[in-house]
Amino acid sequence: MPVFVMRKPLDLTKPAVTVRIIEIEEAHAGQRIDNFLLRECKGVPKSHIYKAIRDGQVRVNKGRISNDYRLELGDLVRIPPMRLPEQKPEQWVPPTVFPVVFEDDAIVVINKPAGVAVHGGSGVSFGVIEQMRAARPHERMLELAHRLDRDTSGLLIIAKKRSALLALHDMFRLITARKFYVALVQGDWVNDRQHIRLPLLRWLTAEGERRVRVDEEGKLAHTIINLQRRYGHYSLLQAELKTGRTHQIRVHLAHSGFPIVGDDKYGDDQVRAQFVRLGFKRMFLHAERLEFPHPISGEWLVLQAPLPLECQQILDVLEQK
Structure with a gap:
């Protein structure tokens, strides 16, 4: 038997x-x-x-x-066979349509609102890229070509082809693309045009939060500042990034004595509270303009995203004071 x-x-x-x-x-x-x-x-x-x-x-x-x-x-x-851990249920991501500034079969450029992370991680379940993938299930590929801080609004490039993504990465590394931001800062900015060249070093707080400071041991960082307009004790600036370090504009301006209004990491808490009382509840930093050759055709693109309504409204309030 x-x-x-x-x-x-x-x-x-x-x-x-x-x-x-x-x-x-x-x-x-x-x-x-x-x-x-x-x-x-x-x-x-x-x-x-x-x-x-x-x-x-x-x-x-x-x-x-x-x-x-x-x-x-x-x-x-x-x-080869690889033992995978037990799969956790996938979290539902709300499909979201963001304002499109430019799109073709290689890239899509959106106007990202403030308060939305570009991707999930570090305590954020999902961001722009996950929401776009959920809203566009037919797209074979959507990948971030660069990043914006969660509290920064404005132009964000997403690649729809691997060849476009690689070309965009090279472009940003070689500083072929030009990126312009608008910031409202505390203080009376003096020079019409000024170069800030200060090395930046990333570090972690005791709570594990990522921060950046000016430090000789850091990486080279270069920002060009152009004065746009003065509003009493505040100044509206245009910042052009010549390098792309984490929190570069925020740290360069704060270290120079002109912190960005509403910046909860490097700004003035009392000033932020004053602007909240005026109805302004975000950081005043906006990626306004991008100038770069198309990653596939080479055609030069100049794209713009107007100031968000809440930013324009607070400037109107300051003008009346």
């Missing part, structure tokens, strides 16, 4: 762990294999993915590759 051995029952809560072969489409052509795998194998520790590449378990067109290999259209990627 045959003997049957009872095995441990399968855990059906775990995803299947089988070899997968994926053909690379246009949306992922040009992407590094490690970044592709990190997104394709969500939840798998980075160390496991890099070990699978080193050991030759991950292959492209049946050959071994290094972790910096860039995928090409039509590549066949072998992904």
Whole structure:
């Protein structure tokens, strides 16, 4: 009589762990294999993915590759079995339509409102990019080309093609694109035009909050300031970014003695409270203009986003004082 051995029952809560072969489409052509795998194998520790590449378990067109290999259209990627953690239920993201300033088949440029993060993370469940993906399920790819602070409004570029994303990253790194912001600051700005060149260093507070300060050990940062108009004890400035450091405009202005109105990290708390009483409850920093060559055609684009209504209204209030 045959003997049957009872095995441990399968855990059906775990995803299947089988070899997968994926053909690379246009949306992922040009992407590094490690970044592709990190997104394709969500939840798998980075160390496991890099070990699978080193050991030759991950292959492209049946050959071994290094972790910096860039995928090409039509590549066949072998992904070995990887044990995934138990999947958490996906959080619902409200599909949101943001004002579009420019769009074609390669990029879409929106006018982001203040108070909305550009992506989820650091205590934020979702941001602009997740909301746009939810609103545009037909789009094969939507990726941030750059970032804006949560409390900053204005122009934000999103790539719809991998080739456009890579070209935009190169553009911002080589400072081919020109980015102009409008800021209302506390104080009477003196010079019509001024260059601020101060190195910036990122650090974490005791609570784990990200901050930036002027520090000789930091990275080079360059901002050009143009005076637009004076409003008594306040000044309206245009800031052109020549580098793209975190919180660059905010820290450069605050360090110079002219903090941005409404800035809860580097600004004046009493001034912020005064403006809240006037009905202004945000930071007055707006990404007003972008000038850059189209990442595919090379055509020079000049895009603008007018001041939000709440910003214009507070300027009207200051003008009457």
